Structure formats: C-alpha cells, structure tokens
Amino acid sequence: MMIKPQTPAGFWELTLAKQAIFNNVLRTVQKVYESNAFIQMDTPVMEYKDVLLAKSQGETSKQIFEVVKGDKEYVMRYDLTVPLSRFVAKYYNEIKFPFKRYQISKVYRGERPQKGRYREFYQADIDVIGNGKLSINYDAYVIATISEALSTLGISKYRIHINNRKIIQGLIEYLGIENSSNLFILIDKYDKLSKSQFEQELRELVTQAQAEELLRIMNMTDISVMSLKALHIENELFQEGICELEQVLQILKVLGVPMDRYMINLKIIRGLDYYTGTIFETFLEGYEQYGSISSGGRYANLANAYINKDLPGVGGSIGLSRLFSILDEIGFFEENTLFIAEEVEYLVVPIGKTSEEFAVKVLQKLKRDGVRADIYFEKVKPDKAIKYCIAHNIPNIIFIGEEEVSRRIAKIKNLDTRQESILML
Amino acid sequence: MMIKPQTPAGFWELTLAKQAIFNNVLRTVQKVYESNAFIQMDTPVMEYKDVLLAKSQGETSKQIFEVVKGDKEYVMRYDLTVPLSRFVAKYYNEIKFPFKRYQISKVYRGERPQKGRYREFYQADIDVIGNGKLSINYDAYVIATISEALSTLGISKYRIHINNRKIIQGLIEYLGIENSSNLFILIDKYDKLSKSQFEQELRELVTQAQAEELLRIMNMTDISVMSLKALHIENELFQEGICELEQVLQILKVLGVPMDRYMINLKIIRGLDYYTGTIFETFLEGYEQYGSISSGGRYANLANAYINKDLPGVGGSIGLSRLFSILDEIGFFEENTLFIAEEVEYLVVPIGKTSEEFAVKVLQKLKRDGVRADIYFEKVKPDKAIKYCIAHNIPNIIFIGEEEVSRRIAKIKNLDTRQESILML
Numbered sequence: 001m002m003i004k005p006q007t008p009a010g011f012w013e014l015t016l017a018k019q020a021i022f023n024n025v026l027r028t029v030q031k032v033y034e035s036n037a038f039i040q041m042d043t044p045v046m047e048y049k050d051v052l053l054a055k056s057q058g059e060t061s062k063q064i065f066e067v068v069k070g071d072k073e074y075v076m077r078y079d080l081t082v083p084l085s086r087f088v089a090k091y092y093n094e095i096k097f098p099f100k101r102y103q104i105s106k107v108y109r110g111e112r113p114q115k116g117r118y119r120e121f122y123q124a125d126i127d128v129i130g131n132g133k134l135s136i137n138y139d140a141y142v143i144a145t146i147s148e149a150l151s152t153l154g155i156s157k158y159r160i161h162i163n164n165r166k167i168i169q170g171l172i173e174y175l176g177i178e179n180s181s182n183l184f185i186l187i188d189k190y191d192k193l194s195k196s197q198f199e200q201e202l203r204e205l206v207t208q209a210q211a212e213e214l215l216r217i218m219n220m221t222d223i224s225v226m227s228l229k230a231l232h233i234e235n236e237l238f239q240e241g242i243c244e245l246e247q248v249l250q251i252l253k254v255l256g257v258p259m260d261r262y263m264i265n266l267k268i269i270r271g272l273d274y275y276t277g278t279i280f281e282t283f284l285e286g287y288e289q290y291g292s293i294s295s296g297g298r299y300a301n302l303a304n305a306y307i308n309k310d311l312p313g314v315g316g317s318i319g320l321s322r323l324f325s326i327l328d329e330i331g332f333f334e335e336n337t338l339f340i341a342e343e344v345e346y347l348v349v350p351i352g353k354t355s356e357e358f359a360v361k362v363l364q365k366l367k368r369d370g371v372r373a374d375i376y377f378e379k380v381k382p383d384k385a386i387k388y389c390i391a392h393n394i395p396n397i398i399f400i401g402e403e404e405v406s407r408r409i410a411k412i413k414n415l416d417t418r419q420e421s422i423l424m425l
Numbered sequence: 426m427m428i429k430p431q432t433p434a435g436f437w438e439l440t441l442a443k444q445a446i447f448n449n450v451l452r453t454v455q456k457v458y459e460s461n462a463f464i465q466m467d468t469p470v471m472e473y474k475d476v477l478l479a480k481s482q483g484e485t486s487k488q489i490f491e492v493v494k495g496d497k498e499y500v501m502r503y504d505l506t507v508p509l510s511r512f513v514a515k516y517y518n519e520i521k522f523p524f525k526r527y528q529i530s531k532v533y534r535g536e537r538p539q540k541g542r543y544r545e546f547y548q549a550d551i552d553v554i555g556n557g558k559l560s561i562n563y564d565a566y567v568i569a570t571i572s573e574a575l576s577t578l579g580i581s582k583y584r585i586h587i588n589n590r591k592i593i594q595g596l597i598e599y600l601g602i603e604n605s606s607n608l609f610i611l612i613d614k615y616d617k618l619s620k621s622q623f624e625q626e627l628r629e630l631v632t633q634a635q636a637e638e639l640l641r642i643m644n645m646t647d648i649s650v651m652s653l654k655a656l657h658i659e660n661e662l663f664q665e666g667i668c669e670l671e672q673v674l675q676i677l678k679v680l681g682v683p684m685d686r687y688m689i690n691l692k693i694i695r696g697l698d699y700y701t702g703t704i705f706e707t708f709l710e711g712y713e714q715y716g717s718i719s720s721g722g723r724y725a726n727l728a729n730a731y732i733n734k735d736l737p738g739v740g741g742s743i744g745l746s747r748l749f750s751i752l753d754e755i756g757f758f759e760e761n762t763l764f765i766a767e768e769v770e771y772l773v774v775p776i777g778k779t780s781e782e783f784a785v786k787v788l789q790k791l792k793r794d795g796v797r798a799d800i801y802f803e804k805v806k807p808d809k810a811i812k813y814c815i816a817h818n819i820p821n822i823i824f825i826g827e828e829e830v831s832r833r834i835a836k837i838k839n840l841d842t843r844q845e846s847i848l849m850l
Contacts (some may be wrong), residue, residue, distance in 0.1 A: 003479040005514035005731040008499060011469035013512075015519060023465050035792065037769045037799035040448050044436035044545055045470055045531060046490075054428040065471075067492050067501070069535045074433060076492070087438075089430035094440060096816045098803060106470060110494045120469055135802035137781060254785040306430040344462045356562060360679040367460065374462035377560035378523060391521045 010113025011120040012106065012321055021333050022324055025153060029124045029318060030104055032149040036141075038102035038126050043083040045106070049073040052082055054305035063109045065119075076108035080125040081302075081315065088129055089306030097131035098138065104320065116290050116322045124149075127315030129302055134312040136244050139278040139298055140251035146282070146294050146316045147257045154336050155327070157285040158293070161265035164245045164278050165297075167228070168266065170238025171217065175210045187218075188269040191288070223264045225249065241277075248278055276300040278314065290326050294318045343393045346373040346412065349385045351401040358425075359400040362410045365425055389415055398423075435538025436545040437531065437746055446758050447749055450578060454549045454743060455529055457574040461566075463527035463551050468508040470531070474498040477507055479730035488534045490544075501533035505550040506727075506740065513554055514731030522556035523563065529745065541715050541747045549574075552740030554727055559737040561669050564703040564723055565676035571707070571719050571741045572682045579761050580752070582710040583718070586690035589670045589703050590722075592653070593691065595663025596642065600635045612643075613694040616713070648689045650674065666702075673703055701725040703739065715751050719743045768818045771798040771837065774810045776826040783850075784825040787835045790850055814840055823848075 007013050014022055034040070046067050052075050053061055067074040077083050080103045088095060104124040111117050126145055128138040143160060150158050168187070172180045183205055190198060202211045220227060225246045233239075245264065252262060262280075270279045277298035284293060296316030303311050327333060346366050350359035359375060366373035374394070376385055382399060389397050398410045410423040432438050439447055459465070471492050477500050478486055490501040502508050505528045513520060529549040536542050551570055553563040568585060575583050593612070597605045608630050615623060627636050645652060650671045658664075670689065677687060687705075695704045702723035709718060721741030728736050752758060771791050775784035784800060791798035799819070801810055807824060814822050823835050835848040 002733065003476055003730055005511040005728075006473065006476060007469055007511075007515070008471070008473055008497065011471075012467075013469055014467070015516060016464065016466070019465065019467060022467075035797060037797065039441065040444065041441070042444060042447075043438055044432055046433070046436075046545075048431065048433055051428055051431060065492050065494050065499075067490050069490050072433065074490075086430040086432075090432070091440060096813055098801070100799075120471075130803065133803065135804075137785075137802040141800070141802070251781075251785065254782050254789075256789055303430075305428055308427065356676075357679045360676065364679075364681055372460060372462065374525075375566070376523070377562040377566070378555065378558065379560075388521055 008119065010111070010118045012118055012122065018328065021328075025324055025327075026104060026122070026124070026320060028153055029149045029320065030102075032152050033102040033104075033124070033126055033145065036100075036126075036145045036148070038100045038145070041084070041087065041101045041103045042105070043077070043080075043087060043103070045108075046074040046076050047083065047086065049075045051086060051306075052077065055082075063111055065108045065110055077105075078109050079107055080105060080123055080317070081127070084125075084127060084129075085303040085311075086306055088311060089303040089309075092307055092309065095129075097129060098134060099129040100126070101129075102126045116325060118321055121319070121321035122324075124318040124320045125315060126317075127302075127313050129311055129313040132310050132312075134314065136247050136277075137251050139244070139314045140248045140255060142296060142314050142316045143248070143262070143278075143280055144252055144255040144257050146296070146318060147261050149318060150282070150294070151261075155284070155332075158261065158282055159285055160262040160280050160282045160294075161268050162245070162248065162262055162278065162280045163264065163266055163268040164241040164248075165269075165275055166237045166241030166244065166277060168241075168269070170235040170241055171214070171233065174233050174235040174238060175206075175213055177206050177210055179205060184269050187267055188271070190267045218266050220266075223266065225264075228264075244277055270295060270297055274299055280316070284326060287326055287330065290322070292319070293323045293326065344372050344374045345394065346371060346396045346398060347385070347389050347392075347394045348373060348375045348398045348400060348410075349380065349382075350375075350377070351382075351399055355400045355402065355405050358405040358408075361425060362398060362400060362423070365410075365423070386415065433544065435536070435543045437543055437547065443753065446753075450749055450752075451529060451547070451549070451745060453578055454574045454745065455527075457577050458527040458529075458549070458551055458570065461525075461551075461570045461573070463525045463570070466509070466512065466526040466528045467530070468502070468505075468512060468528070470533075471499040471501050472508065472511065474500045476511060476731075477502065480507075488536055490533045490535055502530075503534050504532055505530060505548055505742070506552070509550075509552060509554075510728040510736075511731055513736060514728040514734075517732055517734065520554075522554060523559060524554040525551070526554075527551045541750060543746055546744070546746035547749075549743040549745045550740060551742075552727075552738050554736055554738040557735050557737075559739065561672050561702075562676050564669070564739045565673045565680060567721060567739050567741045568673070568687070568703075568705055569677055569680040569682050571721070571743060572686050574743060575707070575719070576686075580709070580757075583686065583707055584710055585687040585705050585707045585719075586693050587670070587673065587687055587703065587705045588689065588691055588693040589666040589673075590694075590700055591662045591666030591669065591702060593666075593694070595660040595666055596639070596658065599658050599660040599663060600631075600638055602631050602635055604630060609694050612692055613696070615692045643691050645691075648691065650689075653689075669702055695720060695722055699724055705741070709751060712751055712755065715747070717744070718748045718751065769797050769799045770819065771796060771821045771823060772810070772814050772817075772819045773798060773800045773823045773825060773835075774805065774807075775800075775802070776807075776824055780825045780827065780830050783830045783833075786850060787823060787825060787848070790835075790848070811840065 065076040106120055107123055108120055113119055126142055186201055228242050268279055268281050275297040279297035281292035282294035298314040300312055302313045348359050348363045350356045363373050363375045395414060395416055397413050404410055408425045412421045412423055492499040531545055532548050533545055538544055551567055611626055653667050693704055693706050700722040704722035706717035707719040723739040725737055727738045773784050773788045775781045788798050788800045820841055822838050829835055833850045837846045837848055
C-alpha cells in the first residue's frame, strides 16, 4: 500500500526553485547581521516544558506543540526570545555584555494555518543584551540593522513604524485613564477596526473628554518629536519617552538609515507586558494587510524567570517565512535578479563508457580553475542532456566522446550564444 | 520562583566559543557539497506519523519523538533520508533526474544520551537519486565528495572503509549458508566482539567448513580487487559486487581521492535491509572506538513507500555533531587555525555622550571600507573596553573623545603590536 507523501498543513517546505531563492534571502540577512557584529547562536528546537513556559501567558501555551518521550515533557520553541533568555541565564558567567547575538531558525505555533501564518516558520532575530544597563543607542542600532537587511534584499517600499511605550503610558497617566490594559488591547487592534468602530469602543473604555484628547493626539498628521514636545504634556514618563524617541531617531539618522524608511506611529503597541520602551513594526507599503514583516523593541528584563540579574535588552525579528511569501506572491523575485542562485556553470557529459574517465579529468580541471561544474554519468542523448542544462540553468555543456579523449581536449558549447571554445588538458 | 535554565539531556547546544567553531565546520562542509553541485534542500522538522513511519522498523519507532496537537499525530524526523524519499515522491514531476541534493539539519532520536550519541544532532547528507537507473560512478562521486569535505576541514587521519553488499551476499550464497540475516547481524558487531567471541558465535550459525572459509576471506590482509578476483568464487552476485567495487575504486582514483584515504573492508555491513550495493563507513584513525563519522551507500529504491517508481540512489552522511565532538575532544581545533571565526576587527568606543555621533560616523566609515567593525555604546573605562576586545578577539580599538571629534580623526590602536595609526574622516 502506498502512503500519500504529504506534509503537515502550515509546515514550511518549498519547491526546489523557490528553495534556491529562499536560501539566498536567508544568507543575505545572515550576512548583514554578521557584518553588524551579531554572532550566531543555535538552541535546541524543543526544551523542557516547565523551562520554556516559565513565564508564558495563557494564549501562548494554547499554541504550543508538546512532545512526550518517556516521563519527560518537552515543548517546541514558539519564538527565539525565550530560548535566548534561558541561554543568557545559563551561560551568564561566560557572556561578555553587551551581548549581541543573532539566530535564524524555525519556530512552531499551533495556529490555524492561513495566509502569512504558519505552524512552522523561519524567524531571523537579533538582540543586544546589557548587564544592568543598556544604552538607548542600541535601540537605533537594532532598527538600523533590520533596515539594512531589508534594503540589502532589494526591498525599497518598507516603512518601520516606531513608537515608545513610555509615551503612551505617560499619556494615559496624564489623562487619568485607569483601565489601561483594555485600552492597549484596543489600540493594538486599531488597524483591524473601522474608524467609527474604534471610536465607539474607545468611548466604552474612557470618558468623552479622555477619548477626544486621545484621538486628537493619535490622529495628529506629520507627527514628529517637535510636534509631540509642543503638546506640553506634563508627565515624566511621557517626557522620558519623547527623549528616548528623539535619541533613537537621531542615531538612526547618523547610522545612515534613509528618512523615508521610518516614521513615528503612536498606534504601535506590541502586546501588553513584555516591552518597556522603544517598539517598532515594519510594513511593506501597499501590502499592510499582510501584517508586520519585522517587529521588536526594548525590554527591561530579559531573563528574570531564570536568573536574579537585571538584563535589559533590545531586539528585532524579521519574519523570514512571511516576508518570503509576500515577496513571492507579489512577483518580487521575478523582477529581482539578485536572487538567482549561484549555479553550476558547466555540465560535462561523457558519451559512452570509454570516455568517462577523461570526462572526470575535465571536471577536475574545471573545478581546479575555480568554476562550478557538474558531470552527467547516465547514458543520455545529446538533446536530452541539453534539456537538463536548460532546466538547471547551466549555460555551458561539454560532450566528451572518443575524439576528445584521443586529442585530450574538451569542446565547451555555450547554450546561449551557441559559440564553442576549446579547453586543452 | 526561579526556574533552572537547563536544556534537555543529549540536546545539541554549544557555548559561544564552540558555536563559532561549529559554524565554520558546518559552512565548510556546505561549501564542498555546493561546489560538487549538490543543491540545498529543507524539510519540516516533524511530519505526519503515518507518513514518516511508512516503512520503519520496530527499532526505529521506539526511538521516535512523538508530537501531539489536536487530533493530529506527528513525529520528529529521525534521519534525513526518509524526508528525502517523501520529498522526491511528492515533487516527482518537478524533479530532473539524476537529482543531487544536500541537507544539513538536525535529527531526533530518543536514545540514551552518551558519548558520541545525542537525542538532537546535526547530520550533513548528500544523495544522488536516479529515475529508473543510476550510474555506479555516482557511488564514487558521493564518496569523493565526503572525502573532499573531510580533507577541506583539515582532517588527514580519516579512512573510508568500502564494501559492496553483493560481495557478502554472493559469498554467503556460494558457501550455502542459509540463515544469512543472523550472520549479517553478527558481522555488523565484529568490532565490538573479541576475536574468540566472534568465532564462537560464528560457529553457532554456520558449519565448521563454512566458518573457516568465511574467516579466511574476511581476514585476508592487503585485500584488493585483484586478491578478491583470485579467490575464483563462482557466484554471479559475488562477481557483480567485485565489478562494481572495481569501478568505484577506479573512479575514486580519477576523482583524485588519495589512495590512503580509503580501503576495502569486507566486514562493513550497515544494517540489514536498506542498502543493496556499495556501502561505506569512515573512521578517524586512532579514534575508531567513537564509531563511524560518515556512512552511506547504494540503495535500489528510495521511495517505494510513497510512489510506484524505481528510484535507485546513493548517499552519504557526515555525522556533524559526532565529528565535531570527537575533534573537540582530541584538541583538533586548538591546533587548527582554519577555525578561527571571521571576527570583528575594530571596536569603536565613544568616551562621553558628546562623542557618540562622531563615533557612529567612524563606524560607518570602517564598514564602507569593507572591514567588520563594532561599536560599544556603554559608558566604560578604557581598560574595561580593552578587556572586552581581548575577550572577543578584536585586534584594534578606537577611542573617540573630544579631541577626535574636533579634529575629525580616529586613532586606531592595535592591541597586539601597540602601534597607533590615524584614520581621517
């Protein structure tokens, strides 16, 4: 009985042609991370359940893939941040801070598979962790690195929306709003609601005056540090948030990130608990409905579930699988030749058994010359070998027959130009 | 309450210093595989249980990690060959044969963790799959690629032990031995038993005359194709095996694999069912007790659990985690400078808030010049910054103070030579 060779729904597997492009995307991001002095880390794909879920919320644990073996309970990692915090706690004495690491790996979430949402997918994370303190400039450094990665991929139409939790929290304090968690949840949903829906729900949470003031500030156009300062909101947290935001934007500028790649957006919230300062999300302009392709922010304490140390950090993550799917869907790779994989340049094809050894010598010679060459050992008709080249994007074919063996030469035929050249052995 | 930040026993996680070396090992192997025209593949880390275990033996399924989510049953992949067979069946119409793929990924086995055996570990696999037929020369091509990977890693003391299942099966037929599976199991254990133990167990399986003949052939010294031919064993399968072995050794020679890197070993068996022709295992000389670091062979049919096509193949796998552990344990990396990771060359350290922006400009300048540079944004004393450089292997430090800002220069101090040079902005 044959079994259908299917893969689980929502799990990440690409066809060969797309895999070659994805490899290039992944390696490009990796190179940018490394050129910015982030070092590569690798953690187990599953960890002990009680360790990985030490601080998890109810919502997270519903999405967990559980693994059972003997009397041990494991869970698959659902992000790369919790393993990072466990790692930093475990190797605290060995790590020199500030610790800059990257990790490009798959994570697992038992969500219902749908457009842009997978059950197994790649994330490409960078984080900087400080010991006791961490300069605000690293917030800009992380955002600049993410921006460089996206630019290096050839994407021009992305925009990083930056906010600072302190601004929003300060504003809420200043307006005397008490039920701030529900308000955060509502603001987080801003893009998913119509304007009137949002305003209606807002009025159920706050007074008429508070709602008007909130809406006035959140709907400000051409929002800038200057216009935020001009609000003269006398609240310490709010002012601290503005200062931090100003510094982040200033360093982003010095780091050479083009001004049209980022903007202030006070409606960016990023969940309830984790982030404490800078927060950001990134959208492809015209494709905002796919959701953020890269998000992150500043957190006060990375690892307090595992170690009694203050470890502030700032991080960012590119949703590599989601980004790839969007780019693929909008035809980005067809227009962008950057992503043609480094391919084999020559195919050596022995004709008949007696020419096999000489064909191998031709292959060796090409490899010594530093070009990528392959050999086709099957008995094959010339036109079928040429079809194989075309299918694999191999521009040159070299047939080795008796004549070539006796003269110790190889005739290179370029399939595009149809020109022939001779290689002497 | 703090949770201990431990990882599950037997799961692969390295300290930062070792991770940097491991990355280099992995990338070196990857480069060799790619230069030999194997293309990178990636499959989900877990698959449906009924799909992945379609052809599994009882022994395999005991080692499986099972994953449950809702009403679906998954298992973690325990090798990279079964996912390959599922992939080839699924994308059969898209694949151009012979299909040469590599995959370097983690696999999962619920074994008792011990030296050289992990529950999560890296394998680096190459396979060539034919459609209906596959030239014997690919057997040599796979072995030569594995050999090139090991040599490129700087390992000189490995030896690839090559056999052909047809030789052993033919010999058993010729000697009229009937219970061949138990004999295979016994020969497979040859290295684990003392000579007298082996002979005693052998005599329980076969007659005195059969045992003597088997031992005489298996214990031949300086075994070669010529000495095997000289046995004049009149059995078709045996002779076919000799012919294949001769061709493999001949092509290995033409492919430039040094003669002292491989040998014939008739005691190599590699399990009962899967392999049908060439088989090989690889040992580090002097460290044979760690087991094979790379094995593989020829199989008649890759994917007959999923598709009704003849798909013969030949593959090899480097046990990357095991190899790394052995090399680490024997001090290989300390003597081999190949494995110093490409590191940051310059650390820029602003002294005081007012010099931060100019420090970032120095960083940008260095990056534009194509060198890898990092910036240290924390307030730090010079001697502590120098310690940070030493810990991270960064040879040059650049302090940016008021003088540098006003003169728009950067003084580069080399920490090895103590020489200073000036960079103009």
